[in-house]
Amino acid sequence: MEAIRVEDLTKHFEGIVAVNQIRFEVKQGELFGLLGPNGAGKTTTINLLATLLKPTSGRAWVAGYDILTERNQVRRSIGIVFQDPALDVKLTGRENLEFHAMMYGYSKAERQIKIKEVLKLVDLEDKADLLVEKYSGGMKRRLEIARGLIHEPKVLFLDEPTLGLDAQTRRKIWEYIKKLNQEKKVTIILTTHYLEEADYLCQKVAIMDRGVIIAMDEPQKLKDMLGGDILSFELENNYYSGRWQEKLKNLPWVKSFSWENNSFSLTTELGERRIPEIMEMARQEGLAIKSVHLHKPSLEDVYLYFTGRKIRDEDGILETRNQRAKRLSWRR
Amino acid sequence: MISWTAVYVLWLREIKRFSRARSRVLGSLAMPIFFMVSLGLGLNQVALPGLERNIGYLSFLVPGIIGMSLLFSSAFAGLSVLWDKEFGFLKEIMVAPVNRLSIVIGRVTGGTSIVIFQAIIILLFSFFLGFKFPGLFFLGLAFIFMILISLTFLGLGLIFASLMKDMQGFSLVMNFVIFPLFLLSGALYPIRNLPTSIRFLAYFDPLTYGVDGLRWSLLQMSSFPWILDLSFMVLFSLIMLGLGAFLFERQEST
Known part of the structure; x- marks a missing residue:
């Protein structure tokens, strides 16, 4: 059984199509990423799956339960960390966890064990008895992740888990997420508009744009679709040799080849392994190579390839989650 | 099915938050006490038409000020759902596997506990100013009226909180709904002194019956029979809470 199954899920908001007939499946234990710019429909998708919104049409199952007819079972099976702090x-911190555990029906003895365990997991044991208003942004996030785990959910939703955090804290959160997925075997669905985050964390990525899923696969396979790495060689002097060109083009692993005044480039898989080979060939040919450049395609290239646009960080990295929450609430 | 644990959790949350916010405790008591001291003592010698001779203005005012305190604090407690919306905490509650009626009941019991606690302090303070102890039976009746007033306006706060998306409407509700309800209710003067057209409006104000019921319980003077006050307050609290719970349940939670 899949952890999540989505069939033609659609959500309209007053005539605007936020999510348009998306379909996907997430295997148990998978770390699945929804990647896309702001407004792509990622958060709406999460809210639909978490039973906070009702779909306009389509169906979905979370941990085997129907999000429309078995809402309470769905809620019992999921943990969620919202985009804006909740x-x-x-x-x-401890009271926040305590109240959460009580809502999910844990006894006092069970609560103590669980709370200790999750606090340890996110390294907040020594800050547990401080008021949350004294916490830093990173600590709040960690507390929320801990809270999302108390009731041992089968599926954990993380909506932009590192939005507004500095690079160092972001790294840390990434490590927690990885650890969770590996040690606790929790199925994790995260949304992000940070490409490197999806690339680093996710086993499978669905790229969303304007409410639809435009591509979905393992990050490496998505990148491979672009034909592999680009190797560029710069030469010492203007040099043209038809024979050299023929020679390269006939290599079985070269997918494409181009020549400019004093440089040539080719696409191939595993580019770094082909560099010595080409250097050796060039030496035999008497070509003097000045520099080599290897470009590995990123998910950004994939997104660009499918949409013709770049994912822009529309919020600016400096905006904190709190500011964002403020701004969003006034806009509503 | 109602989850009593969830009710208890939300009740406990209100109590903890309240006990930690010292400024809120002080602030919520300051206004009614200032009113009581300045108006009550300042106007105590004034002969107000409609007032029986043996009852001073201070005594007349005490039930009104308790009603005022109940009105403002209850409406505020109901509207405080907006803060949870603003700070995202509402979503955390909404995604828990408990039904929304439990959430409403938890909030309402939490809010009522705090509001009644404040009313008791104000009543104790009024004894200190010279208000006469009405006897245990009548005190018990006064408590019933206090609870009904509190439930009615918590329900009203909840209705507005469910209809509004953010805190922008808060001051609008306070100025255009809560203040008129207070001024029309007869908390400060007998409503029979009002011109007929305005008095007519006062008959639609739940607080009119609440304050009148309180006044009968504490002073044995009233404009309506106390049983009528009681019936109206039960009716109002049921309608307000029912509508509040319905609207709260209906709203989409993001």
Whole structure:
């Protein structure tokens, strides 16, 4: 059984199509990423799967339960970390966890064990009794992740888990997410508009744009679709040799080849392994190579390839989640 | 099915938050007490038409000020759902496997506990100013009226909180709904002193019956029979809470 199955899920908001007939499946234990720019429909998808919104049409199952007819079972099976903070800042970290565990029906003894365990997982044991309003952005996120795990969900949703965090904290959160997925075998679905995040964390990525999924596969396979790495060689002087060109073009692993004044480039898989080979060939030919450049395609290239646009960070990295929450709430 | 654990959690949350916010405790008591001291003592010698001779203005005012405190604090507690919306905490509650009626009941019991606690402090303070102890039976009746007033306006706050998306409408509700409800209710003067057309409006104000019921419980003077006050308050609280719960349940939670 898949952890998540989505069939033609659609959500309209007052005439605007936020999510348009998307379909995908997530295997149990998978770390699945929804990648796309702001407004692509990622958060709406998460909210639909978490039963916070009702779909306009289409169906979906989370942990085997129908999101329309078995809402309570779905809620019991999932943990969720929202894009905007959802903590009570007037309570301590421990109280936030405690109240959550009570809502999910854990006894006092069970709660103590669980809370200790999740606090340890996110390294917040020594800050647990501080009021959350004293926490930093990274600590709040970690607390939210801990809270999402208390009731041992089968599926954990992380909506932009590192939005607004600095690079160092982001790294740390990534490590927690990886650890969770590997040690606890939790199926994780995360949304992000950071390409390197999806690339680093996810086993499978669905690229969303304007409410539809435009590509879905393992990150490496998506990148391979672009034909592999680009190797560029710069020469010492203007040199043209038809024989050299023929020779390269006839190599079985070269997918494409181009020549400019004093440089040539080719696409191939595993580019780094082909560099010595080409250097040796060039030496035999008497070509003096000045520099070599290897470009590995990123998910950014994949996104560009499918949409013809770049993912822009529309929010700016400096905007914190709190500011964002403020801005969004006024706009509504 | 109602989850009593969820009700307890949300009740406990309200209590903890309240007990930590010292400024909120002080602020919520300051206004009614200032009103009572300045108006009550300042106007105590004034002969207000409609007031029986043996009852001073201070005594007349005490039930009104308790009603005022209940009105403002309850409406505020109901509207505080907007803060949870603003700070995202509402989503965390909404995604838990408990039904929304439990959430409403938890909030309402939490809010009522705090509001009644404040009303008791104000009542105690009024004894200190010279208000006469009405006896245990009548005190019990006063408590019933306090709870009904509190439930009615918590429901009203919840109705507005469910209809609004953010906190922008908060001051609008306070100025155009809550203040008129207070001024029309007869908390400060007998409503029979109002011109007929305005008095007519006062008959639609739940607080009119609430304050009148309180006044009968604490002073044995009232404009309507106390049983009528009680019936109206039960009716109002049921309607407001029912509508509040319905609208809260219906809203989409993101």
